[in-house]
Amino acid sequence: MTRSRTAFVLAAGATGTLLALGASPALADNHTATVSVLHGVPETRVDVYADGERLIDDFQPGTLTDPLQLPAGEYDIALYPADAPDASGDPIVSETVDVTADANATVVAHLTPEGQPALTPFVNDTSAVPAGQARLSVRHVAAAPAVDVRVGGEVVIDGLTNPNEESLTVPAGTVTADVVLAGTDTVAIGPADLTLPEGATTAVYAWGSQEAGYELAVQTIPGADSAPSGVPGGTAGLVDDEGVPAPLVALSLAGLAAAGIAARRLATSRS
Amino acid sequence: MRPAAAGVVLGLAVAIGTPVTWQLTREPEAAGAPVEQALPEASPAPPSPGSPTPQASASPGWLPEVAVRDAAPTATPERPEPTWLTVTSLGIDAPLDPVGVAADGQMLLPEDVSRVGWYRFGPAPGEEGSAVLAGHVDDRDQGLGALAALREVEPGSQVVVTDEAGTQTRWRVVSRELIHKQVLPLDRIFSEEGAPRLVLVTCGGPFLAEYGSYRDNVVVVAQPLP
Structure with a gap:
């Protein structure tokens, strides 16, 4: 990319x-x-x-x-x-x-x-990321050859060259990242803690030079947020809204039965 | 009237009166302003990020004034998290847990139905936008949840949220509505823009046994009290 x-x-x-x-x-x-x-x-x-x-x-x-x-x-x-x-x-x-x-x-x-x-x-890139996610865009703008970017010790971007960028979507939160010379374990920058806010793009720039030292610059670009896909909420049906509750149904049926019995008596007494 | 005739009348009265009375006395599906009205419209394309830049004022040319800041990585300042929800009129008095998103993309809710989740990727109560608090209405094993009574809340009821610093925000219910989950206005409910508001969500409506879940969400919108 x-x-x-x-x-x-x-x-x-x-x-x-x-x-x-x-x-x-x-x-x-x-x-x-x-x-x-x-x-x-x-x-x-x-x-x-x-x-x-x-x-x-x-x-x-x-x-x-x-x-x-x-x-x-x-x-x-x-x-x-x-x-x-x-x-x-x-x-x-x-x-x-x-x-x-x-x-x-x-x-x-x-x-x-x-x-x-x-x-x-x-x-x-301000296009939406899924709820709970963050976009990380790493931009190589340092006087340096190709680099790899590691998050938590794992290479997530490899062979990034100046002046290019690579983006990935990761769970929002704080990550520990460092920049190494491509294909090596030679740390050029970091490790540094990076806060990747949810629903935003965090642009991380690797900048500087061998003589002056290499550093990270961070820019947060909001506006990539999206809402969760729904809100779950219950599994038992204890507050079911459909229909009359069972005890009331029973009461109603009892009333009907009583009316039936009374009607039969009424009919019998008349005959 | 003979006792038997009275029995017929009484029996029929009970038979018919019970469901009718139940229907008349149950809470209507909505109260107060419709939720869609109580929540500001979500803008389709969010405005340009960042604070609006003051256009050229003192500068001689047409270029805007430029604010500059250090770009070195910094730790984001911790904000106080809301920890407690109280709705006295409903007897709701529940601890809040910060929650995020489940693997299926839905808002994650505390497993313990006596606790209520605060959507931590959105605003905290009192910040700009919708602070969303949601909880399970019930659970097969645990019974009724903390928000089971939410379905009955009346507009005007007071809601209090306390954060970990002990600061309270007070809210007044303006809207309560049962909304089909399929048409829930999620972008509005979770909007991070506009005046501060509190949105309480749980489940409600008919229970769909074949899915093991409710058809609707109970959505309650509250506005800040001074």
Whole structure:
């Protein structure tokens, strides 16, 4: 499984403001998308610009924005050093990101396997999971080769490479997870306790570099919940609603019998 | 009138009067507002997750203001769990167990019918959305369950839920209804959105011996008391 590219199209190196968006994005009504930004480039504070305007000031590695509601459209996203006065110089990295209406995505600033800065959008899967379950999406955005992900010592994802993701649905709760170099027991990150809330997608990012160290970042994306399929509730029939209770039936029958006996007497006495 | 004639009349009166009186005096199948009305409509597509982001206010451009937080894994703070349910007017005084989902996808209920389950994947009583408490109405071996009397609850009755910290939430019943299990509005009953409400569920209606279960659920909706 690789990350979905359905909602996002990347075109490297594009620059220049898109007039359509700059003109009146406020009129984009509800054609908006939900976009979060995660900073996974170690040891580099940055400013994030969207279409030449500063979106995030002094963005620290290992931090995540709250979900932003952005009008759908193309955005030129660029990272500049945090001390850059504006977006006039050379960016650290820039990409054009096509934000599709109603999409839910996280744009990640990270390192390639070779250690070069990159911007990668991941689509967040918010489709429903069964009641009691949680979705775990692991995203490899570290300057590292392929990794395996272990939960409770068992490999649940193997051979995950940068910049890809793999998702699985697991019972909600807290799990202990670590990341090892693919096919080995060499622990790269963890073990760490991860809380996987029910009815939500938990995106876990493996980020960093050999020099700066590897870490996990966690993002919870709600909205995947579903209700149980029913409520059971009784096996004995003690409060059965159907029909008259047996003692009352007996009473009624007794009344009928009494009437019958009396009627017979009435008939006999008349004859 | 001769005694025999009186006997006929009396006998027939008992024979007919008993079932009629029973029918007239039993609790109607519903009381108060319909459950569907008392529960807010479940939105087909949940709104964008997370708190709504304030749109550009102080910032010079059109971009929204951005809140940033640390993404390192953290332990989720424990919330106080509800531990006790009291409905004085029905004599219900039962301990609550946090429960989840059974293998068949249904809400899991405590085996012990004297205990009531709180659906721990949903809101706790008082949080936004529906807090669901449910229990077996009866059991072949254990007899009647804690919620057996729920079928009789009257709108206006008070319900109290106590959590492990000793904090009480108080509720007023607004709706009681027998609903066929096949058409139970599960998405509404378990909705995590909207104003806080308490939903009590057990079984009721005709007992279907061939399935060993009841046809209906008794659903009671209560709203917070100030």
